[in-house]
Amino acid sequence: MASFSEMDVDTIWMDGEFVDWEDAQVHVLTHALHYGSGIFEGVRVYDTDNGPAIFRWDEHLDRFYQSAKPYDLDIEFTREELTEATVELVDRQDLRSCYIRPLAYYGYESLGVSPGDCPTDVAIAAWPWGTYLGDDALENGVDVMVSSWRKHASSQIPTNAKTTGLYVNSMLAGEEARRNGFVEAIVLNKEGNVAEGPGENLFLVRDGELYTPGLSESILDGITRDTVITLAEERGYTVHDNVSISRGELHTADELFFTGSAAEVTPIKQVDNVEIGNGGRGPITEELQTAFFDLVEAGDREEWFHYV
Numbered sequence: 576m577a578s579f580s581e582m583d584v585d586t587i588w589m590d591g592e593f594v595d596w597e598d599a600q601v602h603v604l605t606h607a608l609h610y611g612s613g614i615f616e617g618v619r620v621y622d623t624d625n626g627p628a629i630f631r632w633d634e635h636l637d638r639f640y641q642s643a644k645p646y647d648l649d650i651e652f653t654r655e656e657l658t659e660a661t662v663e664l665v666d667r668q669d670l671r672s673c674y675i676r677p678l679a680y681y682g683y684e685s686l687g688v689s690p691g692d693c694p695t696d697v698a699i700a701a702w703p704w705g706t707y708l709g710d711d712a713l714e715n716g717v718d719v720m721v722s723s724w725r726k727h728a729s730s731q732i733p734t735n736a737k738t739t740g741l742y743v744n745s746m747l748a749g750e751e752a753r754r755n756g757f758v759e760a761i762v763l764n765k766e767g768n769v770a771e772g773p774g775e776n777l778f779l780v781r782d783g784e785l786y787t788p789g790l791s792e793s794i795l796d797g798i799t800r801d802t803v804i805t806l807a808e809e810r811g812y813t814v815h816d817n818v819s820i821s822r823g824e825l826h827t828a829d830e831l832f833f834t835g836s837a838a839e840v841t842p843i844k845q846v847d848n849v850e851i852g853n854g855g856r857g858p859i860t861e862e863l864q865t866a867f868f869d870l871v872e873a874g875d876r877e878e879w880f881h882y883v
C-alpha cells in the first residue's frame with residue numbers, strides 16, 4: 576500500500592473547512608482514539624467515459640448516517656453539505672480516480688467511556704488508490720485462509736454499522752493471514768458459518784447459481800455486494816442472498832470471489848491451500864467482474880454515479 580508521503584494530495588475537509596494535509600490533526604485525548612467510537616465509509620471515484628464520478632455515493636451516504644445511529648453520533652452536516660465538500664475535495668486535488676474516506680467520530684472534550692459532551696467531528700479525505708489486494712489479484716485471484724478469529728455477533732455489536740473500533744477484528748484476521756503467507760482472510764461468524772472477509776463480502780458459485788451470506792450472518796451490508804447481485808440477476812443468474820454457508824462449502828465451491836469498494840470483484844483461487852474450482856478465476860466470476868468494470872468505466876447508469 577502506497578504511503579501518503581508518496582502521493583500528490585494536499586487537502587482534507589474537517590468540520591466544514593478545507594485544511595492543509597499536515598494540519599488535519601486531532602488531540603491525543605480524542606474519544607474515538609481511545610474507544611473506537613467513530614464510523615466511516617470507503618468509496619471509490621472512477622474516471623468514467625463521462626468524467627470522474629463517485630460510485631454509489633447516495634448509498635454510501637445512507638450507510639454513513641445509519642452507522643452513526645446506534646452510537647448517537649449527531650452528524651451536523653447535511654447530505655448536500657457532505658456531497659459538496661467531497662466533490663470540491665476531489666476537484667481541488669485534480670483527482671480523476673481515487674478513494675474517499677468520510678469519517679465521523681466523538682472528538683475532544685472529556686474522557687470516559689461515555690462520550691458525554693464530546694463533539695461529533697466529521698472529516699473527509701480523498702487519495703489515489705489502486706488495486707486493494709495486489710496487482711495481479713483481479714486476474715489471477717488470491718489465496719486466503721479461514722481465520723482463527725471469529726467475527727463478533729450482531730447481538731454483541733452492530734455489524735451493519737461501519738464502526739472504526741470493529742476493524743481491530745478485521746486487522747487481527749487479515750494480519751494472521753498475511754503472517755501465514757496468505758493475501759487475505761475469510762472470517763467465520765459466532766455460529767461457525769462463513770461471514771465475510773475483513774473488508775469484503777464473499778460470494779460462492781455452485782452449479783451456475785450464486786450464494787452469499789445473508790445480513791443476519793454478521794456481515795456488513797456491502798454496496799458492491801448489492802451491485803454484483805443486481806448485475807448477476809440482470810444476466811439471468813439466480814442469487815441466493817440470504818443463506819448460511821458452512822466452512823466446508825468453501826472447499827467444494829465451483830468459484831469464490833470477494834466484493835468490496837476497495838477489493839472491487841476479486842477472485843479467490845485457494846482457501847487454506849485447497850484449490851477452488853479450476854484454481855483460477857472462474858467463468859462466472861470473470862463475467863461479473865467484467866460487467867462491474869465495464870459499468871464503472873462507462874459510468875452510464877445514472878442513478879449509481881455522482882459526477883464530480
Ligand SMILES: Cc1ncc(COP(=O)(O)O)c(C=O)c1O
Binds near residue numbers: 794798837
Ligand atoms: C467488513 C466489510 N465487509 C464488507 C465490505 C464491503 O462493503 P462495500 O461493498 O460497501 O465496500 C467492507 C468494506 O467496506 C467491509 O469493511
